[in-house]
Amino acid sequence: MILRPQLKDFKIIGFYLGKIVLGLAIFMVFPLVVALLIGEIGPMYDFICSFLFCIIFGVATHIFCYTEEEPKWSHGMIVVSLAWILLSIVGALPLFLSGHFNSYLDATFEAMSGFTTSGLSLANDLAHMSYAHNLWRHLTHFIGGQGIVVVILTFFVRGASGAFRLYVGEARDERVLPNIRQTARFIWGVSIIYLILGTTCLAVVGMLEGLSVHKAFFHGVCIFMAAFDTGGFLPQQQNALYYHSLPLEIVSMAIMILGSINFRLHYVLWTGQLNEIRRDFEMVTFFSSVMFLTALVTLGLIRMNVYSGWVTMFRKGFFQVVSAHTGTGFQNIYPVQFMHEWGSLALFGIIFAMALGGCANSTTGGIKALRLGVVGKSFINDVKQYVSPESAVFFQKIHHIKDMILSEKQMRAACMIMLAYLGTFMIGGIVGMLCGYPFVESFFESTSATANVGLSCGITSPSMPNILKVTYIVQMWAGRLEFISVFALIGFILAMAKGR
Amino acid sequence: MILKRIQNKSFLFLLWLIFLSVSAWWSSPVWCDELKIDKINDIIENANDIDGQKVTIQGEVIGDVMARKDHVWFNIQDESGAMGVWATGQLAEQILVTGEYSYHGDWVEVAGTFSKADKELNGEVCVRAEMVDVLRRGHLVDHKVNSAEVNVALILSVLAAALLLLRMVIERR
Numbered sequence: 001m002i003l004r005p006q007l008k009d010f011k012i013i014g015f016y017l018g019k020i021v022l023g024l025a026i027f028m029v030f031p032l033v034v035a036l037l038i039g040e041i042g043p044m045y046d047f048i049c050s051f052l053f054c055i056i057f058g059v060a061t062h063i064f065c066y067t068e069e070e071p072k073w074s075h076g077m078i079v080v081s082l083a084w085i086l087l088s089i090v091g092a093l094p095l096f097l098s099g100h101f102n103s104y105l106d107a108t109f110e111a112m113s114g115f116t117t118s119g120l121s122l123a124n125d126l127a128h129m130s131y132a133h134n135l136w137r138h139l140t141h142f143i144g145g146q147g148i149v150v151v152i153l154t155f156f157v158r159g160a161s162g163a164f165r166l167y168v169g170e171a172r173d174e175r176v177l178p179n180i181r182q183t184a185r186f187i188w189g190v191s192i193i194y195l196i197l198g199t200t201c202l203a204v205v206g207m208l209e210g211l212s213v214h215k216a217f218f219h220g221v222c223i224f225m226a227a228f229d230t231g232g233f234l235p236q237q238q239n240a241l242y243y244h245s246l247p248l249e250i251v252s253m254a255i256m257i258l259g260s261i262n263f264r265l266h267y268v269l270w271t272g273q274l275n276e277i278r279r280d281f282e283m284v285t286f287f288s289s290v291m292f293l294t295a296l297v298t299l300g301l302i303r304m305n306v307y308s309g310w311v312t313m314f315r316k317g318f319f320q321v322v323s324a325h326t327g328t329g330f331q332n333i334y335p336v337q338f339m340h341e342w343g344s345l346a347l348f349g350i351i352f353a354m355a356l357g358g359c360a361n362s363t364t365g366g367i368k369a370l371r372l373g374v375v376g377k378s379f380i381n382d383v384k385q386y387v388s389p390e391s392a393v394f395f396q397k398i399h400h401i402k403d404m405i406l407s408e409k410q411m412r413a414a415c416m417i418m419l420a421y422l423g424t425f426m427i428g429g430i431v432g433m434l435c436g437y438p439f440v441e442s443f444f445e446s447t448s449a450t451a452n453v454g455l456s457c458g459i460t461s462p463s464m465p466n467i468l469k470v471t472y473i474v475q476m477w478a479g480r481l482e483f484i485s486v487f488a489l490i491g492f493i494l495a496m497a498k499g500r
Numbered sequence: 501m502i503l504k505r506i507q508n509k510s511f512l513f514l515l516w517l518i519f520l521s522v523s524a525w526w527s528s529p530v531w532c533d534e535l536k537i538d539k540i541n542d543i544i545e546n547a548n549d550i551d552g553q554k555v556t557i558q559g560e561v562i563g564d565v566m567a568r569k570d571h572v573w574f575n576i577q578d579e580s581g582a583m584g585v586w587a588t589g590q591l592a593e594q595i596l597v598t599g600e601y602s603y604h605g606d607w608v609e610v611a612g613t614f615s616k617a618d619k620e621l622n623g624e625v626c627v628r629a630e631m632v633d634v635l636r637r638g639h640l641v642d643h644k645v646n647s648a649e650v651n652v653a654l655i656l657s658v659l660a661a662a663l664l665l666l667r668m669v670i671e672r673r
Contacts, residue, residue, distance in 0.1 A: 040601065045649045052656035059663040063670060097649070127562035127577055128641075130601040210566025210573065236563055236575070238582045244566065244573040246622050312623030334544045334581075334625060341548065341616070 004499030005492060009075065011065040016079040017086055018061025020148060024087055025054035027143055028094070028136075035132035043132040046097035054090060077488030080149055084477055087148060088112035091140055098133040100124050102462045105469055112473045114140025115148070116480035117363055119232015119329035119454020120445075120472065122462050126237045131218060134235045138222040144480070145229025145259070145363035146191050147184075187263055190270065191228070198224040198255050202248070209245040223248075227255035229363045232329025232454030240332040246315060249332060253322050260286070260326035260358025262370075264401050281398040282359050285373035286325075293353045294321045300346030317346070320455070324353035327364035329454025338457045339441060351444055354453040355425065365452025365479050367421050370400065371414040378411035420483040424450045424475055431471045432459065445472070450479040541580030547616040547625070555614045555627060557583065558635065561598045561605040574598070576608060585610050586621060587629035597638025607636035 028051040035044035071079060088111040096107035106122040113120045114137055123129065123137070203220035211219060222235050236242040240249060265283065268276045277283050297317045307313050316333060323330045338347060357366020377396040384394050396406040425447045432442025437459055445459040449472040460472070478486045537543055537555055559576030566573040572592040575582050577599070587610075599605030612629040615621075 040643075041645050042643045042649075045645060045653055048653045049649060049656060052653065052660050055660045056656065056663055059660065059667055063663065063667050127560075127582070127599050128601055128604075210568060211564050215564055236582075237577070238575060238584070241584065241625065242563065242575055242582075244584050244586075244621075244624055244626070307617050307623055309619050309623070312617055312619060315623050316617070334547075336544060337547065337616070337625070340545075 003495065005495055008067065008069065011067045012069055012071050012075045013079055013082065014061045014065030015067050016071060016075070017083055018058045018065065020079070020083045021054050021061075021086065021090060022058030023148060024090060024143070025051050025058060027139055028054065030139060031094070031132040031136040034135055035130065038131060040130045040132050043094075043098065043130040046094045047132060047136075049097065050090070050093040053093060057090070074488055074492065077485040078492050081477075081481055081485035081489040083148065084112075084115060084481065087115055087144075088473070088477075091115060091136075094133060094136055095123075098129060100126070100129050100133070105466060106462055109469050109473055110137065111140060112476050113454065114138075114231065114233060115144035116452050116476040117141050117145045117229045117231040117327070117365065118449060118452040118476045118480075119226065120449060120456060120460045120476075121233060121454075122460065122469070123237075124462060126235065129235075134222065135218075137233050138225040138231070138235075141229040141231030141233060142191075142195075142225040145225075145231065146187055186267060190263075190266055194228055194255075194258065195221070195224055198228060202251055202255075205245070205247050205251055206243075209243065209248060219243075223252060224255060227252045227328060227330070228259040230256060230259045230327040230329075230358065230365075230452075232323075234330065240319075240330040241334070246311075249315065249319055249330075252330060253319060256322055256326040256328045256330070259328070260362050260364045262359040262361045262401075264361055265359070268401060276401070279399050281373055281400045282370040285376075286359055286369035289353075289356055289369060289372065290321060290325050293325065293349045294318050296352075297321050297346045297349035300343050300349060303345060304341065304343035306341050306343070306346075320350060321353050324350045324453055324455055325356060326358045327354070327366055327451060327453045329448065329456075331455060335456045335458040338444070338455075344440075347440065347444070350455065351447050354447045354451045354455060355421065357451050357453075365450075367418050367451075371418055373398070374406060374411055374414040375418055377406055378415070381406075381411075417482055421450060421479070424478060424483075428471055428475050431468060435465045435468050446475065449475040452476060452479050539580035540576070540578050540583045543583065543614055543627075544581055544625075547614075550614055551616045553614060554611070556609060556611040557627065558607065558609045559583070560607050561595050561638070563598060563600065565592055565595055565598060576610065584624060584626040585612070585629050585632075586618075586624070586626050587612075587632055591629055591632045594632065594634050596634075599638065602641055602643070604638050604641055606634045606638040609633045609635055 028047050032044060032047035032051060035041070035047060088108050091111035091114070092104065092107035095101060095110050096104050100123050101107040101110065102122075102124065109120075109122050112118075126134070199217065199220040202223050203216040206216035206219050207213060219235060222233070225231065226233050234240060234242065240252070262282060265276060265280055294317065297320070298313060301307055301313060301317050307316055319330070319332055338350070355366055356372055357368050358364030360368045360370040377398065381394050381396050385392070388394070398404060398406060425443065428446025428449060429443040432446055433439060441457050441459055444457045447453070448455045459468070537546075537550065537557070540557055540559060543550060543555060543557065557576065557578075559578040559582070562575050562577050562582065564574070567589065570589055572587055572589055573584060574587070574592060574595065575584050595606050595608065597603055597606050610627055610629050611631040612627040614627050616625055617623040618626055618628070
């Protein structure tokens with residue numbers, strides 16, 4: 001029997017949603033201060049209005065939905081799934097007010113793309129966008145990548161068990177430290193240290209490559225947030241092409257890889273156990289996959305005779321594989337060049353890399369290296385079982401932070417999420433084709449949206465049909481939450497309609 | 501009978517050939533006019549066809565002029581897209597204003613050779629400029645503050661203050 005949700009359930013959900021929107025308001029202060037300091041008065045009012053709207057929403061929900069009950073598992077899942085939608089709608093407010101978007105839907109698309117660290121963009125004329133708005137675009141990557149819920153855990157949630165339920169709902173099922181609040185603080189602490197180091201490094205390279213000092217720092221912080229959080233936005237429409245800089249691309253690649261590593265592994269590395277990189281099953285799977293797909297893409301490019309010289313081949317092929325595999329979506333070629341020049345084999349490699357994604361419990365999207373490895377292991381296990389005597393029993397052991405034996409449940413869960421991703425890639429592809437786009441382009445863009453990558457072959461533009469914009473918004477959202485919270489929300493809606 | 505069948509097959513084969521020829525003719529690029537490069541996006545869309553050819557493009561200089569030894573990189577944009585330009589420092593000297601939030605950049609005409617992956621420049625998609633001409637000087641943009649937005653901000657701040665006060669009263673009780 002399905003139970004119809006009661007008023008107290010709505011109160012819990014509303015109460016935590018309000019806290020999350022209040023958390024968003026805190027982040028809006030950064031672009032607001034930037035706008036004030038550099039005299040961008042119009043953008044400053046955009047952020048004042050948006051900030052006040054968040055405060056009103058947050059305080060109103062606190063008054064009307066006040067509860068001292070801790071959220072249960074279902075509440076955690078529903079809060080998280082609704083929070084990402086709400087954040088995108090509210091986070092779109094300053095973007096829409098900037099005047100760089102054709103409609104509120106486009107601004108919501110941009111915000112969802114930012115928060116989910118996808119990087120697909122519908123902005124018009126980025127070259128003339130204010131620094132404050134551009135900073136906000138990149139800040140959405142940072143907020144979403146580190147997990148907005150993690151922020152709430154750090155500042156607002158009192159009970160540890162309720163906090164963990166929210167944390168898991170955001171597709172992060174591994175605690176870095178025993179205490180969930182310590183985990184959240186570790187994630188933010190590490191991210192801020194990386195932010196300072198990465199920004200400085202990028203700014204120095206930017207200055208050496210001819211950017212003025214203040215622009216080098218602005219671009220540095222934007223590139224860092226987009227690369228470390230495997231986002232994909234950049235301050236200019238040409239994306240990575242704008243800089244014409246191989247050194248900047250190399251530094252970006254290092255940051256992208258850093259961002260796609262499991263946060264638990266970051267912790268282990270921070271404690272000095274550097275050999276874990278070589279031993280960790282997920283890292284081995286990830287790097288093997290990057291190497292295999294780089295070889296495949298290079299073969300495809302050689303076959304099509306696209307680039308002459310190994311430097312160019314490395315710069316274009318390897319960069320795009322790393323960008324796709326880590327789920328970042330930086331592009332150092334024009335979107336149409338994928339379709340016009342790269343050929344089927346290289347394109348297949350890129351689509352495959354996008355679908356796989358980086359490591360679990362990181363900022364990347366996609367199926368994830370851990371699941372790919374687990375599914376591979378379970379396949380080998382099954383084959384062994386079939387060719388051996390019936391009484392034989394096999395175990396699959398992996399080393400992921402610590403030695404562990406793969407359980408049937410883990411293998412089934414990995415297969416289920418993988419199937420959900422494949423199904424979503426397909427649905428988006430079909431909608432793309434229904435809108436009149438060719439097969440390969442439709443699947444390329446659909447995979448990019450679902451796996452939160454942000455590479456585009458040219459479909460994503462302000463002129464694409466609204467139905468496709470909505471489809472990609474849903475795909476980015478579902479892909480970021482890895483479906484479980486989405487299923488919980490669907491269950492909740494069904495319970496509202498059919499429960500007793 | 502057999503002859504008739506062969507004849508039929510030949511006829512079908514002939515029909516198939518005609519179908520293929522018509523399809524090929526229909527999709528043939530012969531239909532296309534000579535490549536017309538008006539916009540930057542035309543170059544990007546037809547990169548394979550015009551790789552290594554001379555092009556002339558116009559656009560606003562955006563962002564930064566990035567000095568690299570005796571050359572510079574700058575980017576120009578029109579309503580269709582943006583393109584990188586590799587020019588000598590001397591050619592780029594005349595660019596004074598670049599486009600950003602507060603400025604409309606210089607509107608320039610660039611003539612040069614387009615490369616879809618310039619080998620000497622590590623595979624850059626760019627135009628190697630032979631001529632840069634400033635057609636229209638860039639200028640400061642006066643962004644006016646929207647008075648309606650200021651009013652909305654005032655109303656929202658009053659509302660937010662009222663709600664915060666209400667919350668404080670409720671919590672004290």
